Amino acid sequence: MSGTARFGDFLQTRRSQLRPEDVGVPTYGERRRVPGLRREELAQLAGVSVSYYTRLEQGHSPSASPEVLDALATALRLDDAERQHLHTLAKPAKQARRRRPGPERVPEATGQLLHALADVPAIVLGRRSDVLSWNRLGHALFAGHLDFTAVDRVAERPNMAQLVFLDAHTRELYADWHGKAKAVVGNLRLVAGQHPDDAALHELVGQLSAKSTDFASMWADHRVKACATAEYEMRHPLVGPLVVTQQTLSNGPSPNIVVATARPGSPSDAALSLLAHLIQA
Numbered sequence: 001m002s003g004t005a006r007f008g009d010f011l012q013t014r015r016s017q018l019r020p021e022d023v024g025v026p027t028y029g030e031r032r033r034v035p036g037l038r039r040e041e042l043a044q045l046a047g048v049s050v051s052y053y054t055r056l057e058q059g060h061s062p063s064a065s066p067e068v069l070d071a072l073a074t075a076l077r078l079d080d081a082e083r084q085h086l087h088t089l090a091k092p093a094k095q096a097r098r099r100r101p102g103p104e105r106v107p108e109a110t111g112q113l114l115h116a117l118a119d120v121p122a123i124v125l126g127r128r129s130d131v132l133s134w135n136r137l138g139h140a141l142f143a144g145h146l147d148f149t150a151v152d153r154v155a156e157r158p159n160m161a162q163l164v165f166l167d168a169h170t171r172e173l174y175a176d177w178h179g180k181a182k183a184v185v186g187n188l189r190l191v192a193g194q195h196p197d198d199a200a201l202h203e204l205v206g207q208l209s210a211k212s213t214d215f216a217s218m219w220a221d222h223r224v225k226a227c228a229t230a231e232y233e234m235r236h237p238l239v240g241p242l243v244v245t246q247q248t249l250s251n252g253p254s255p256n257i258v259v260a261t262a263r264p265g266s267p268s269d270a271a272l273s274l275l276a277h278l279i280q281a
Helices: 003-016 039-046 050-057 066-075 080-090 108-116 136-143 148-152 160-166 168-173 177-194 199-211 213-220 267-280
Strands: 122-125 131-134 229-236 240-249 256-261
Touching: 003 050, 003 080, 039 050, 039 066, 066 080, 080 177, 108 122, 108 131, 108 256, 122 136, 131 136, 131 148, 136 168, 136 256, 136 267, 160 168, 160 177, 160 199, 168 229, 177 199, 177 213, 177 229, 199 213, 240 267
Parallel strands: none
Antiparallel strands: 122 131, 122 256, 229 240, 240 256
16 A cells, blocks of 8 residues: 555544544534545545545645644544654655565663563563563563563564464453553554555564454554553463553664553552562572
8 A cells, every 4th residue: 555545544544433523513413424524524624625635535645734734633633643643644655665674683772771670571572563572570471371582583583463463362461452452553553654665564464454353453443552651451370460551661763672560569569579489489
């Protein structure tokens, strides 16, 4: 799919998800044949002509100004991450062939930080959610059923998106699996917009779409979400239920470190301490 097509698809999908009553558009009790706002209604809310908006949605207009994009984002009720995603999709695409980048590596500084976080569950994720490294506690919390050394072999590295959608253990690990899954898809959407020429990423999306109807449905929804901080209830097979805050420590284009913490003195904090004791035994 071309850049203009991705941009138009995003506009059309998000327009269909807005109800007239959400944005104060009167319907006068009429029956509507399509869900969401009509093109002319969104165009009016954004302050652009219907013909111009139609060209944008159909991919026939090469670009839109930042002011128009902001007006569309406001009309569509986009949050900050979604607004930035809209701007990213609207950038003129370079005519570059999709390429398969080399394996991602853990920078020395990131490895040092992971080592320093030995007492906190931590994993290093590449941009396609490949697990590039993890400490013992991070492995035990997120994927203790897998071989700890798998991250050292590029061809066998676990992928968190695949685990969430295709791995029964990981699906059971999250009490609100649907919320976790939506966050994973939303983050992949952001990355796909930023790296449209990443062949490996497109292969991952294709594989997940083919093997998981849940993923295919969420991907078609066009929701985007920056995975910065989120709280999850987990049902761990060794230490039972616990609530952790997952935080993404980002350093620009480098791989991210995801850490899990619990409120000090809470039962969840005690559960993490117990897990650390069990893996050392």
